[in-house]
Amino acid sequence: MNTTRKIGNLLLAVSAGVLAVACTENEETPELAQSEVSIVASVGSSEADPGARTTNLVYGNFEISDIKVSLDNVKLILRGTTEDSNKPSIVQIRNNSPQLLTLIEDGVIYEPIIGTAMAYDGVYGKLDFDLVKTMEVPVDDEMYGLSVFAKASWFGIPAEVSIDLEEEVNVMFNQGVEVAGAQDLYLTLYLDKFLEGVDPNLVSDGNGDGLVEVGPDNVDGNGEAYEAITANMQDAMTLKNGEFKKDKKDKS
Structure with missing residues (x-):
């Protein structure tokens, strides 16, 4: 016993x-605090007030009517500090799930949701995503094989910009975006930056078919304009917090 x-x-x-x-x-x-964060796609102008909604679709000699973008692997990156040592540094918003986003259609601006995830409260300083070619549509679809497609009017002549880039885009925001409660963050394409540096003398309807084409195939001889636009993609993207939400349209 x-x-x-x-x-x-x-x-x-x-x-x-x-x-x-x-x-x-x-x-x-x-337990570390977390908040629900939605990444929303939008268009804007770098010269507008931070909280302003974009209504102007005329930039230089282009009047934009349509823009579509295909992306994947969206990640929000926590800015590392000693206090954040126990927090995962990456918030995966989208992974191996390509998404075709309609930003503008027939002159109407939309703000489609890219994804929603729980993020640890803290200051985030970077958003990464991949531009990917659209392959999940019929081969005769205007977006097939492209990552960005835009329609516009150029001096009154119909125009199309076709981009087939597949690359990672890194959106840096030096001041950081603080997550401390549920909110929307806007991944914004600055239209003025997208078309920046496109000299009117570099654009023409080279084959005279009534359509100005700027794309990788150089159908109209607009190769220099295509290179200028594709070089702008990195600097044309920014991230905003949700200052403007009223009357937004959602189309994905």
Whole structure:
């Protein structure tokens, strides 16, 4: 009986010690706050007020009527600090799920939701995403094989801009975006930056078919304009917090 009693006491002591350690660890590592964050696609102008909604679709000699973008692998990156050492540094918004976004259609601006995820509260300083070719549509669809497609009027002549880039885009925001409660963050394409540096003398309806085409195939001889626009993609993207939400349209 004495031996049995000693073993029982020993087990009780061990159990109590394990419980005490577990309680201490729980007290030392409190649950970290998280908030629901939605990434919303939008268009804007770099010259407009930060909270202003875009209504102007005329930039230079282009009057834009349609823009579609295909993207994937969207990640919000936490700005690392000592206080954030226990937090995952990456919030995966979209992964291996290409999305075709309609930003403008027939002159109407839309703000489609890219994705929603729980993010640890903190300051985020970077958003990464991949431009990807659209392959999940019929081969005769205007977006097939493209990552960006735009329709516009150029000096009154119909025009199309077709981009087939597949690359990672890194959107940096030096001041950081603070997450401390549910909110929308706007991944915004600045239309003036998108078309920046496109000299009117570089654009023409080279084959005279009544359609100005700017694209990788250089059908109209607008190769320099295509290179200028594709070089703008990185700087044309920015991230805003949700200052403007009223009357937004959602189309994905």
